[in-house]
Amino acid sequence: MHDVLMVEDSELWDIVLDGPFVPMIEKKDGEKTRLVPKPRQKYDEADKKKIEKCYKPKTLLVCGTGPDEFNCVSAYKSAKEILDCLKTAHERTEQVKESMIDMLTSLYENFKMRKGETIHEMFINLSSITNELRSLGEPISMSMQVRKVHEILPKS
Template sequence: MAAPLNLEEGHSSTRPPCFNGHFYSRLKARMHDFLMAEDNELWDIVLDGPFIPMIEEKDGDKTSLVLKPRQKHDEADRRKIEKGYKAKILPVCGIGPDEFNRVSACESGKEIRDCLKTAHEGTKQVKESKIDMLTSRYGNFKMKEEETIHEMFTKLSSITNELRCLGEPISMSKQVRKVLRILPKSWESKVDAITET
C-alpha cells in the first residue's frame, strides 16, 4: 500500500521537510519551524531577502549606494552572504523534481518562498477566492449520520487549518460551538451536558 501523498517520508530535525507539490500549507508551517530551529536569522532572510553588501559612493555632492566589490567583503559580509545561500539551499533540499523545476531559476530563499506561495496559494485575488470558498464550506459544514466524531472533526480541522494558513484563523471557541451545533440528534443529550458545563 502506498503512503498518502503528504506522508511519504518521516519527519527529521536534521533534514528539511519534503514537498512534492501537495499540501503546501503543511510545508509552509514545517519549513518555518525547520528554519527557525536551524537558525532564526534564516527565516528573516527568507522573508526579507538576502543581505547584499553595499558601499556609499560619492559623485560630487551626491552619495549613492553601490554593490560592494567582492574583494572588499569583510568577514561579517561573508557570514551574512553565507546565511543567504543557506536560506536558499535548505528549502530546495526537500523539494521534488516538479517543484524544483518551478523554483530552479530563483536566486534567493525569498524568491523560492514567493514562487511557491504564488503557485500554491495564488495571487491575492485567488487567495481571497479560496478564503471565500473555505469560509462557505465551514459555514455549511454538517456531520453525516454515518460519520464518526473523529472523521467529522478531521474534515472540519482540514477546513480550519487551510483558513489559518491563508491568514483567516477561526478561534477554537468558535470551532467548539460549531461542532456542538452540527452534531446529529443522537448526540443531543451529550451536547446539552457539555453546554451546561
C-alpha cells in the same frame, strides 16, 4: 515553511523577507555620497559570512520541495521568490483540498450500505472515505465512525 526556517535560525527568516545581504560601500559622487555594492575583492570576513548565510534559506526551501515543485522553484534566485511561488502553488492546492474535503464529507454523510454488500465490504468502503478525510487533515473520530456504522447497518 516559515516554521522550518524559524527553527533553523531567526536570521534566516529575515533574509527571506528582506532579501539577501549585499555588502555596500560609500562612494563620493561630487558633493553627494551614495551607497553602492562593494566589489567582491573588497569583501571582509564578516561580509563573506553574511553572504554565505544568505544561501541557506534558498537551499532549505529548494531541498524541502518535492520533485514537482523542485522544477518550479529551482529557477528562482532568491528565497523570497521561492517562498512566494510555493505560497501561490499551495493556495491553489488548498482550494483543491477544501473541495475534496467537501466532496468526501458529503459522501460520508450520505453513505449507505448497498444491497448485496457484506458488512466487511461496507466497512472497507466507509474506511476508505474516512482514511482520505484523515489524510486531508479532517479526521473523523472512531466514535463517529461507530455511530455511522450503527446507522447504516440493516436491522436484520
